[in-house]
Amino acid sequence: MKRIKFLLIVTLCLLLACFAFCGCTQENPADTQDDTSAETDENNEAANTEEDSFTITNELLKEAEASMLEALSPLPEKGNGEKIGAIAFSMTNPFWVTVQEGYEDAAKEYGVSVDVVASPNEADEQGQADAMTALLAKDYDAFAVSAMTPFSLVNPVAEATSRGIKVVAVGTNIDEQAAKDAGAKVEAFVTSDFEAQGKLGASYIMELLGGSGKVAVIEGQAGADNSEQRKNGAIAGFEENGGEIVAVEAANWDRQTAYDIATNILQANPDLQGIMCANDEMALGVVEAMKAAGVKDQVKVVGIDFIEEAKTSIENGELDGSVVMSPYLFGKAGLILALKAVQGHEITEDMFWTPFALVNADNVDQYDGWK
Secondary structure: OHHHHHHHHHHHHHHHHHHHHHOOOOOOOOOOOOOOOHHHHHHHHHHHHHHOOOOOOOHHHHHHHHHHHHHHOOOOOOOOOOEEEEEOOOOOOHHHHHHHHHHHHHHHHHOOEEEEEOOOOOOOHHHHHHHHHHHHOOOOOEEEEOOOOOOOOHHHHHHHHHOOOEEEEEOOOOOHHHHHHHOOOOOOEEEOOHHHHHHHHHHHHHHHHOOOEEEEEEEOOOOOHHHHHHHHHHHHHHHOOOEEEEEEEEOOOOHHHHHHHHHHHHHHOOOEEEEEEOOHHHHHHHHHHHHHHOOOOOOEEEEEOOOHHHHHHHHOOOOOEEEEOOHHHHHHHHHHHHHHHHOOOOOOOOEEEOOOEEEOOOOHHHHOOOO
């Protein structure tokens, strides 16, 4: 519990800082060429280290990474070429592309390999399960899984467990009771507080609206753990701060679907003033819908994930905000936990938290280089 409390404190500090501001190497393989001199070796090593360095430039992200590594300590030893399989949602969303970057950088740093697979889209549960099943046919030492829903990967994880293959969860987990019934074991879970993310974004919208107004919630995939938590958090954030919720609908994490839903909500509620979205892809679709209707200044829109397009939209004065966490640290932590499990480390905590905060026009410049 000490480590969880430590990261929770870090999270709260980041949140408080943002509210205050807003006003409310891997060593490279040995050179195969003949050595010519010690100086040449040193120069090559320096060049290679610079090329393959995993330095984080953003100061806030450096602090988050340091806190994460402290919580994950003791860290694993350098690997011996172990193979890790990682299962993401879908690479159609830049969030998961950055998670993959975290996996791959950590794999290089620790001397192991990682293969990241995903489903064709973020609502294809069977596609994700099939992707993991395909990896099970190969020789992997551990898996890091991000289940679309609490039940979508129970059977593949149970199969991995039956073979003695270690599994860790990243971002989202499988259902505890279903896992127990199926004989599926997850060694550790790294995530963020999704409900608090939704609540933070909705509360900020109400701050912008002065404490009253008609609002709506657009969640991702109905039944998906992260989507449901963000939806529930957004509802609480609105209700506790004077919002009148006129609609709660699911857009399956899809930009065009969110565009269409937001258009319909606005037509039924011309005096709509705010929409909280469970990710930035959907939020950007909502922004376009409000622009097309000529009411963007009237309707405040906030998303979650802080993808690059969201950053640009905030800078351009369109998207009102995004709740930022670090998909890069999700991937890095997942790889580290998987390797610890392979090496037989005793993992005494079930869950490890990563921090989050609100980004808007006032502090977006502080998040250059965030990932």
